[in-house]
Amino acid sequence: MLSMVSPMGRFRCPGCGYVYDEAQGDDHEGYPPGFAFTQLPADFVCPDCSVRYKEDFLQDDPA
Amino acid sequence: MHQYTLTSADGQVESYTDHKRFWWMLSLVNPLIPLLGVGGHLISANELWLVVPLLLMFVLGPLFDWLFGEDENNPPEVLVPQLEEDRYYRILTYLTVPLHYITFLCVAVWVGTQSLSWWGFLTLTVAVGFADGFAINTGHELGHKRTKIETWLAKIVLAVPAYGHFWIEHNRGHHRDVATPQDPASSRMGESIYKFARREIPGAFHRAWMIEHERLCRKGVPVWSLHNEVLQSYLITIVLQVGLIAAFGWIMLPFLLLHNFFSWWVLTSANYIEHYGLLRATQADGKFERCQPHHSWNANHKYSNLLLFHLQRHSDHHANPTRRYQSLRHFEDLPSLPSGYYGMYIIAYFPSLWFKMLDPRLLALPHINGDLSKINIDPEAKQHIYAKYG
Numbered sequence: 257m258l259s260m261v262s263p264m265g266r267f268r269c270p271g272c273g274y275v276y277d278e279a280q281g282d283d284h285e286g287y288p289p290g291f292a293f294t295q296l297p298a299d300f301v302c303p304d305c306s307v308r309y310k311e312d313f314l315q316d317d318p319a
Numbered sequence: 320m321h322q323y324t325l326t327s328a329d330g331q332v333e334s335y336t337d338h339k340r341f342w343w344m345l346s347l348v349n350p351l352i353p354l355l356g357v358g359g360h361l362i363s364a365n366e367l368w369l370v371v372p373l374l375l376m377f378v379l380g381p382l383f384d385w386l387f388g389e390d391e392n393n394p395p396e397v398l399v400p401q402l403e404e405d406r407y408y409r410i411l412t413y414l415t416v417p418l419h420y421i422t423f424l425c426v427a428v429w430v431g432t433q434s435l436s437w438w439g440f441l442t443l444t445v446a447v448g449f450a451d452g453f454a455i456n457t458g459h460e461l462g463h464k465r466t467k468i469e470t471w472l473a474k475i476v477l478a479v480p481a482y483g484h485f486w487i488e489h490n491r492g493h494h495r496d497v498a499t500p501q502d503p504a505s506s507r508m509g510e511s512i513y514k515f516a517r518r519e520i521p522g523a524f525h526r527a528w529m530i531e532h533e534r535l536c537r538k539g540v541p542v543w544s545l546h547n548e549v550l551q552s553y554l555i556t557i558v559l560q561v562g563l564i565a566a567f568g569w570i571m572l573p574f575l576l577l578h579n580f581f582s583w584w585v586l587t588s589a590n591y592i593e594h595y596g597l598l599r600a601t602q603a604d605g606k607f608e609r610c611q612p613h614h615s616w617n618a619n620h621k622y623s624n625l626l627l628f629h630l631q632r633h634s635d636h637h638a639n640p641t642r643r644y645q646s647l648r649h650f651e652d653l654p655s656l657p658s659g660y661y662g663m664y665i666i667a668y669f670p671s672l673w674f675k676m677l678d679p680r681l682l683a684l685p686h687i688n689g690d691l692s693k694i695n696i697d698p699e700a701k702q703h704i705y706a707k708y709g
Contacts (some may be wrong), residue, residue, distance in 0.1 A: 305639070306490060
């Protein structure tokens with residue numbers, strides 16, 4: 257039987273290319289591995305460029 | 320001359336030579352300027368030499384900007400990856416770090432061991448304060464980068480001007496809030512630099528501490544620990560400055576206080592002129608529009624840009640903060656300053672002159688076109704500004 261693992265997404269800042277990878281989280285910013293992008297605070301700003309907001313991030317195509 | 324080339328799939332060859340490549344080495348001269356005063360005094364025993372560094376900065380600076388003019392050259396976008404990978408540019412930023420330490424320590428030893436006149440002491444201290452204010456500029460270039468070595472070098476060089484909180488405040492605070500009324504590091508129309516400094520210096524410290532506090536709480540580590548990236552740099556400052564007091568006695572106290580203050584003042588001056596009056600519009604969702612190139616003032620002056628790692632191409636820096644200095648671009652029709660930063664600093668120190676020169680320039684910007692509602696105005700100056708320009 258196949259176990260269902262919820263797919264982990266990668267979310268990219270369209271300005272500077274920073275990637276928030278849900279599988280990795282972001283240790284420096286204090287988000288543990290598996291921390292969902294949707295759970296990030298509403299006022300989340302790209303940790304690398306601080307120009308783009310959470311709603312600007314684009315999800316990488318899982319393929 | 321080093322040339323970058325790229326052949327595209329359709330056989331088109333794009334090439335670029337950075338004519339400023341060699342001249343970027345001027346950035347290594349900037350931190351050393353105060354040593355010219357010390358060296359001259361050492362050789363000639365004439366204290367007048369101690370005035371020379373300040374003259375070099377504030378007389379030759381604006382003069383060379385006027386003499387050598389502006390440079391609007393941009394690298395072709397396809398060659399930017401090659402330009403960014405070229406280690407030469409990065410090594411120059413690394414090298415300025417020890418140079419700031421060498422200058423600071425040499426001047427401290429000179430002040431600590433010579434019995435200088437009050438004016439010799441003052442001019443040399445102010446000069447090294449200004450030179451180490453440019454350490455914040457080096458820390459700025461390094462602190463925006465993603466490599467560990469560069470972020471560490473940023474913390475190390477920021478320890479010299481005792482401004483370790485800068486890279487957090489700037490990267491995570493100023494870049495997020497730039498050109499909004501809530502940014503302590505964006506000046507408002509009608510606000511003099513002296514009023515701005517009283518808002519900017521404590522505001523920057525407070526914002527950096529809050530941002531770092533929040534991050535450490537999320538990580539579940541104590542705020543008062545070595546994990547705190549503000550405290551890491553401060554610790555180096557404490558070792559350095561307490562060490563100097565232990566070595567040379569209480570003469571170091573006024574030296575260090577003045578040195579630190581004037582270093583901070585250089586940053587205040589830069590922050591004051593970089594976004595004066597500019598305002599990001601509020602969107603329907605209540606958030607500010609994202610930072611656009613027209614939310615920063617620019618200067619293309621060759622000489623000061625070479626000393627400041629292209630800091631004055633400020634619009635591209637704010638639109639693309641992780642871009643390296645050698646690839647920052649000039650754009651047409653952006654808010655532009657009549658002189659490089661050295662000249663603009665002097666103008667800013669005379670508020671009535673500043674308002675007279677900059678207010679009409681601000682109002683004439685294409686995206687503002689005289690509309691005061693599109694300007695970040697000091698609330699206390701509002702009445703006066705509306706009466707004058709409304």
